[in-house]
Amino acid sequence: MYLAKVTDFLTIQPETILGNLINTLxxxxxxxxxxxxxxxxxxxARKNDVSKIYAEADQANANAKKxxxxxxxxxxSAKEKSAEIVSNATKKAQMRSDEIISDAKNEAKGILEKAHGExxxxKKRAVNQIKDEIADMAFSVASKVVExxxxxxxxxxxxxxxxxNVGEL
Amino acid sequence: MAGTLENVYADALFEIAEEENSLDITMDELSGLAEIFDGNPELVKLMDVPTVSIQEKKKILSGIFENKVSQTVFNFLNVLADNGRIRYFPAISRRFREKYNDRNNILEVTACTTQPLSDRLKNKLTDKLASLSGKKIVLIEKIDSSIMGGIVLSYGNSRLDASVRMRLENMRRSINSIIA
Incomplete structure (x- = not known):
């Protein structure tokens, strides 16, 4: 009996296949x-999430790039500005130093002129003194002669x- | 200047002499007295000495001058002695002379030269001065060798310097004023 059942069990019967198919279906x-x-x-849902995440990531990337x-x-621009400031300061310093130099030159010229004037x-004073002395000498000589x-x-x-000649009193 | 002491005395004396018509005499006498006081400074000093009484002083004065000068002048002297003003006599006499000259249209001119003026020049000078001033000229001559030459005229408060010394001075001054 068991053997019959086992062989029954082991043989492929079309109703079983159909039955299995229908079961599977x-x-x-x-x-x-x-x-x-x-x-x-x-x-x-996952797919969407992932897309969303990718989209966000792209967005973040774009933002970051921006x-x-x-x-x-x-x-x-900051570099430019600072370069400008530096160049301005340099120019100003150059102008200032030029100014100082020209002032000094002018002052020196003034001192020279003043010295020349002095x-x-x-000289004039000395010449006048001599002239006066000569005049005084001439006067005393003339006086002596006339005396x-x-x-x-x-x-x-x-x-x-x-x-x-006397015209009025 | 009417207020000064010499003026007061001189003006008073002048008025009196004018009234008496004795201006000329008074003027002469004052000149004479001035000369005497000038030549005898001890007399003037004596008049100022406080220890001698006024009586004594007046006695001395009358001893010298009484009957030698007019009564007016003598009285005047006594007035001066009374007030101790004898030493003002020169100034008083000068002021009197000023008024006298003014009244008689006289101009006193002192001419200073190194040598005495010749008569010819003297006359020429007085004539010229008279014609210039319109007054009678009384010329007083002075000799001063320091002017070196030429003539210096003084009258009133003015001075006309035509001396050689002045010319030399001017020359020197004009040279000095040249600034090289």
Missing amino acids: ILFLVLKFVLFDRVNKVIE LESEYEEKLS IERE KEIDPADNEKLIEEFIN
Whole structure:
């Protein structure tokens, strides 16, 4: 008996195959309804999530790139500005130093001129002094000469000339 | 200047002499007295000595001058002695002379020369001065060798310097004024 059942069990019968097929189909249908749909949903959801994440990541990347370029711009403009400031300061310093030098040159010129003026004045003063001394000497010599009494006739002439010429009292 | 002491005395004496018509005499006497006081400074000093009484002083004065000068002048002297003003006599006499000259249109001119003026020049000078001033000229001559030559005239408060010394001085001054 057992052997008959076992051989029965071991032989392939078409009703069994059909039965199995129908079972499989029913199983598949049930699974589809119970499992596959849900699982697909989950997979869909995951797929969406992943897409979303990728999209966000791209966005973040784009933002980062934008920020980076902005930063680069700011940096370069800052570099420009600082270069400008430095060049201005340098220019100013150059002007200032030129100013100082020209002031010094002018002052030196002024001092020289003043010194020349002083020398000229001293020269004039000395010349005048000598001239005055000579005049004084001439005067005393003339006085000495005249002191030896003028010729009376000349004296008379002088006095007469005066009397003739005196115009008012 | 009417307020000064010499002016007061001189003006008073002048008025009196004018009234008496004795201006000329008074003027002469005052000049004479001035000369005497000038030549006898001890007399003037004596008049100022406080220990000698006024009586004594007046006695001395009358001893010298009484009957030698007019009564007016003598009285005047006594007034001066009474007030101790004898030493003001020169100034008083000067002021009197000023008024006298003014009244008689006289101009006193002092001519200073190194040698005495010849008569010819003297006359020429006085004539010229008279014609210039319109007054009668009284010429006072002075000799001063320091002027070196030429003539210096002084009258009133003015001076006309035509001396050789002045000419030399002017020359020197004009050279000095040249600034090289």
